[in-house]
Amino acid sequence: MSEDNTKTLIDRLARDLAPVKPIPRLRAALVGIVALWILVGGVALAIRGLPENLAHVLATNVAFDLVLAGLVLTGVGGLVWALAASVPGREGPANWGRFFAFSGVVLGAGLGGFAIRGEIAAPSSPFASDMICLGWSGLIALIPGVAAVAYVARAFPTHRGWILAAGAAGATALGAIIVHLSCPYMGFRHLLFAHALAPAIVAIVVTIPMLAVMRILERKPSQS
């Protein structure tokens, strides 16, 4: 490819230029997604209701608080990571988001899980309740998640697998916060798998098939 070709390419790109509207600011997008989460989460809380002893649990149960803090970190971190990684030149926020997202998982599932074992001697919950909490987390995550995907799709994503996983984990963590606050079960397995690890589980479940679908859709003609 010669330098003449590059000049020709520049001429052609300039000729084809159409006006574009700059993508919304990251902060505005994040605020919008959080606002949607508050709206959907409020409806979910109204349906599920809050346990009467929530204030007491929050004040006295370290394990519960660690899981909650982990979910908040993963929620905000995952979404910031997904949104920022889709915009060229925003590596700073993307790196911070990644750091917070992973820290949230370590804090919630690692430390929280460790603390739950020692602190809560509640009877184990039925397996169906685990699935119900995971389902609620996914359901609450749906609208904020779609809003995040819409932003990412409008931007210029490169590492789509990681971005999808980060977005799915972030949105699910936001959903899991509502579930965590409104769930009556306190068993070890339930808190660990249906609350603390919900973002990681949903991220894996959502990302792998979505990537496979995207690869099939983008196959080159020779492979079809």
Place this chain on the structure above:
Amino acid sequence: MESDGEGPSNDPVGLPERYRDLEARWQAWMAAAQKGDTAAYERLLSDLLPMLRIFVRARLRNDSGVEDVVQNVLLSVHRARHTYRPERPFGPWVRTIARNATLDLLRAQTRRAKREIHAPEADIEDPKAARSFESDAIPVWLEKALSDLPASQREAVELLHLHELSVSEAAERAGTTPGALKVRAHRGYRALRKRLGSAEEQGIE
């Protein structure tokens, strides 16, 4: 620390004076380009070329792919121009695009190198073809088969498989739609398969 004019300054962007001017110019041109100003866009892309060539050359193992990557960067800048926000610095934005385009090419070269290991043995035994492998050029048997294709089909196959562009990038480069490019490439593959199949039956020259 005081700024001496040439060294790093205390401004929030943290750039020396001369780069700040350049940065301000690029920001203004990009903002104008987003509004549809073709002259500003042409000036911007032309002004970026020297920086892009240095940036890409510093990251590639050899000079052969530099112009190719620079063109990919320009295409990416064109496709991603809506993701630039005029209040943000332009340099980090364009450098991220350049870095990703360079990494894409390096990955493509690695993939191609892996695939070439499985190429027909006849080529490896042929000293001319062996030289082609070393210089990262097209194998002789493939070059011969490609040269028999109509120009449009050859271009489509080359852009998709030899330059490892995506369908949309290749279509943009060829000045056609992705659908039309896929059709050209498909016809090209069919013709190549036919030619290479009959060549294999007769023994590859």
